[in-house]
Amino acid sequence: MLDMRLYMAQRLSALVMAPFVIVHIGVMIYAIQGGLTAAEILGRTQGSLFWFLFYGIFVVAVSIHAAIGLRVILFEWAGLKGVALSVISWGIGLVLFAMGANAVWAVTA
Amino acid sequence: MHVAEHGSVMNVTVQRGSADTPTRTETFDVPAYDNQTVLDVVSWIQQNADPTLTYRFACRVGMCGSCAMMVNGVPRWTCRTHVSKVLDGNKINIAPLRNLPVIKDLAADMDPFFDKWVAAEGKHHPTRTREEEIAPVDPQAEERQAASAGIECINCSICYSACDTVTGNPDYLGPAALQRAWTLYNDAKDADRDAILDAVSGKGGCHNCHSMGSCTAYCPNELDPLSAIAGLKRATTRRFFGRRG
Numbered sequence A: 001m002l003d004m005r006l007y008m009a010q011r012l013s014a015l016v017m018a019p020f021v022i023v024h025i026g027v028m029i030y031a032i033q034g035g036l037t038a039a040e041i042l043g044r045t046q047g048s049l050f051w052f053l054f055y056g057i058f059v060v061a062v063s064i065h066a067a068i069g070l071r072v073i074l075f076e077w078a079g080l081k082g083v084a085l086s087v088i089s090w091g092i093g094l095v096l097f098a099m100g101a102n103a104v105w106a107v108t109a
Numbered sequence B: 001m002h003v004a005e006h007g008s009v010m011n012v013t014v015q016r017g018s019a020d021t022p023t024r025t026e027t028f029d030v031p032a033y034d035n036q037t038v039l040d041v042v043s044w045i046q047q048n049a050d051p052t053l054t055y056r057f058a059c060r061v062g063m064c065g066s067c068a069m070m071v072n073g074v075p076r077w078t079c080r081t082h083v084s085k086v087l088d089g090n091k092i093n094i095a096p097l098r099n100l101p102v103i104k105d106l107a108a109d110m111d112p113f114f115d116k117w118v119a120a121e122g123k124h125h126p127t128r129t130r131e132e133e134i135a136p137v138d139p140q141a142e143e144r145q146a147a148s149a150g151i152e153c154i155n156c157s158i159c160y161s162a163c164d165t166v167t168g169n170p171d172y173l174g175p176a177a178l179q180r181a182w183t184l185y186n187d188a189k190d191a192d193r194d195a196i197l198d199a200v201s202g203k204g205g206c207h208n209c210h211s212m213g214s215c216t217a218y219c220p221n222e223l224d225p226l227s228a229i230a231g232l233k234r235a236t237t238r239r240f241f242g243r244r245g
């Protein structure tokens, strides 16, 4: 089920996510000290190539990582196999990517 | 043998049936003795209560690996499991090994287990021909020690039965076969490490392991398949990044 290719994709995406999660949470805690409004957030993120790349890569890593993880659960616990398993796993990855990309575009464009 | 002072009769529930008949349980009253293994209990039933009871054993001393069964839901080598260790009140429940088809009653079909040894490339790839001299082995070498740690496996399939990943994923090669692959991978006399890593990198390979560790927890010989599988994951990852496998 989880061959070398999927295993590496999941481990490497986890490796990418680790620093992103820390920066994501760290910046949130730091930024809300003394209150924060939506306008202030957008003021920092809109037009910022840095935040576009930061959350863009984050979203790609999350989509890969979560889709593979859920694929294992669907196979081992729900008994999904073959084409159904592949279609649903790809579907989960693509939906996560579309939602994330939409959000990243909305705050950084 | 003396009848033990405390409660002289045990209540033993045994799973019966085969691949073609629906399984059922039967309960037997078995006399309790001071010194008695679970295999003794099964043998007593077969010899004194129901001669049609099917089970498997050979050595009775923990060497052959043929007597493993589920005892109160836990995979154990029955010839080395003392009744006093597992008795629940005065009850014991005995069933065939989990994760394997049943041939009849307590005899599980070991074919899938051994097929996976072969599938995990659990065979020797010689470095020399029989005409050449025997290569010396350094027992202190780090790789030799990693191999030696896993070679006392008796193929009892207890780890395979204990593994929930096998339950959820019938293609998974399982702890024993992967540990075998790891011992060969670390064997200085094995000439085809790439073939071993290829064999453990497929759909049922070592990367399916969730590191739950039931294999290591239940191995009656106190081997550590969990670490062997982790070793294979490291070796395949090193090879993925182009380093020596």
Ligand code: FES
Pocket (backbone or CB within 6 Å): B057, B058, B059, B060, B061, B062, B063, B064, B065, B066, B067, B068, B077, B078, B079, B080
């Ligand atoms: S009968 Fe040989 S290991 Fe139990």
